[in-house]
Amino acid sequence: MKFMPEPYKVKMVEPLRILPKEERIEAIKKAGYNTFLLNSRDVYIDLLTDSGTNAMSDRQWAGLMMGDEAYAGSENWFHLQSTVQEIMGFKHVVPTHQGRGAENLLSQILVKPGSYVPGNMYFTTTRAHQELNGGTFVDVINDDAHISDNPDVLFKGNIDLKKYEDLINKVGAENIPYICVGVTVNLAGGQPVSMKNLREVYELSKKHGIRVMFDCTRYVENAYFIKAREEGYKDKTIAEIVKEMFSYADGATMSGKKDGIVNIGGFLAMNEEELYSKATALVVVYEGMPSYGGMTGRDMEAFAIGLKEALDYNYIKHRVEQVEYLGNKLSEAGIPIVRPVGGHAVFLDARAFLPHIPQEQYPAQVLAAEIYIESGVRTMERGNVSAGRTKEGKEYFPKLELVRLTLPRRVYSYAHLDFVAEAIIRTFKRRDEIKGLKFIYEPPVLRFFTGRFEHV
Numbered sequence: 001m002k003f004m005p006e007p008y009k010v011k012m013v014e015p016l017r018i019l020p021k022e023e024r025i026e027a028i029k030k031a032g033y034n035t036f037l038l039n040s041r042d043v044y045i046d047l048l049t050d051s052g053t054n055a056m057s058d059r060q061w062a063g064l065m066m067g068d069e070a071y072a073g074s075e076n077w078f079h080l081q082s083t084v085q086e087i088m089g090f091k092h093v094v095p096t097h098q099g100r101g102a103e104n105l106l107s108q109i110l111v112k113p114g115s116y117v118p119g120n121m122y123f124t125t126t127r128a129h130q131e132l133n134g135g136t137f138v139d140v141i142n143d144d145a146h147i148s149d150n151p152d153v154l155f156k157g158n159i160d161l162k163k164y165e166d167l168i169n170k171v172g173a174e175n176i177p178y179i180c181v182g183v184t185v186n187l188a189g190g191q192p193v194s195m196k197n198l199r200e201v202y203e204l205s206k207k208h209g210i211r212v213m214f215d216c217t218r219y220v221e222n223a224y225f226i227k228a229r230e231e232g233y234k235d236k237t238i239a240e241i242v243k244e245m246f247s248y249a250d251g252a253t254m255s256g257k258k259d260g261i262v263n264i265g266g267f268l269a270m271n272e273e274e275l276y277s278k279a280t281a282l283v284v285v286y287e288g289m290p291s292y293g294g295m296t297g298r299d300m301e302a303f304a305i306g307l308k309e310a311l312d313y314n315y316i317k318h319r320v321e322q323v324e325y326l327g328n329k330l331s332e333a334g335i336p337i338v339r340p341v342g343g344h345a346v347f348l349d350a351r352a353f354l355p356h357i358p359q360e361q362y363p364a365q366v367l368a369a370e371i372y373i374e375s376g377v378r379t380m381e382r383g384n385v386s387a388g389r390t391k392e393g394k395e396y397f398p399k400l401e402l403v404r405l406t407l408p409r410r411v412y413s414y415a416h417l418d419f420v421a422e423a424i425i426r427t428f429k430r431r432d433e434i435k436g437l438k439f440i441y442e443p444p445v446l447r448f449f450t451g452r453f454e455h456v
């Protein structure tokens, strides 16, 4: 059987409901055609994000009862710290409330006006913190990553070493505080980086004395793809592959809300003593003591347990294959999606889905709204709206104009995914009736979160 049954059984349920279509039309109008502004009670199947929306296990829920809520030196902190050290091999860990808490600390400490931070495609909060500190993000991902339908490129997250070296030669290694390597690459479509590329990037970086910092938000999915696709890793355990991956990094930022399988949490990890000392001095300003970093004791306990559970092969195989299941259904029906299918989501190619809508009328934004009207399924725009504007106020018009169908971990069944696929196929059949959008309210930063639209 191609797709394994869920490697867990349900112990608690949260009833779902679907609004009548006329109420869905009202709800999305009230939300300004922005799925971020819909109320959870009006959403049937929520594929907005896999961030913080994952189902915890009975062991994690039991762990909440072990919360040591001491202000300093909580037992749960030592459990989290030792778990990260064991899994990733880093010497030091600084806890934060979530991933952007770690990005804030890292960028404030290492990014200065005039810094250049190369990386494999931008991510919104990561780039925002680099720019807030005067840095310039430079995309050094391989060109294949910007091509939506590229099924034979198995590691679309890979860094183009020539682009990276050209940047070093152009701006000087002294102006590159670190390279940010996303494993996996969210906005490329949840695409992995090969172990070979991680090794080569590390070697090139060390040659120039440049730090390598992972954004390891979905590192277990990356490890799964290495095991499934890269020569020489099929007989290695996920834990062994993860340990080798992190041997090619000097540190990492992590959002626990994804591959930590918790609803809140994050950390900044590193080997460097000076970076650790600066981060512990700064964390108290933004997150709290270096022994809780904005998390409760009980959340740190659930986080430590979740990090271990995520390394289970059956768990991660099912998780990634569920995404592939949905991707295959859509692809077989002729729906344009990013291929290969990524680790956490299926990404619809809105440009190909709605070729009659120019990118300045935000095709991905209106497609996400239309899918909600069709089915009560919430998805996320990951195109021109998310890309925002340059410092000069120009829109980026990214090559990838995508709608993300993001699967939370251990939440939905294959039957839910069949429903989603059928709704998208119905929307595809009436795509010619769909009209573009324009802003009626455009926030100055990260405009996709609270922007509002109406039809042109």
Ligand SMILES: CC1=C(O)/C(=C\N=C(/Cc2ccc(O)c(F)c2)C(=O)O)C(COP(=O)(O)O)=CN1
Residues within 6 Å of the ligand: 048, 049, 050, 051, 098, 099, 100, 101, 123, 124, 125, 126, 182, 186, 215, 217, 255, 256, 257, 266
């Ligand atoms: C690869 C990476 C992430 O995916 C990530 C978050 N991701 C989210 C939430 C989100 C974030 C930014 C958006 O524009 C967005 F619309 C959605 C997501 O849905 O994918 C963070 C930041 O981790 P935090 O969310 O724990 O602070 C760092 N790195």
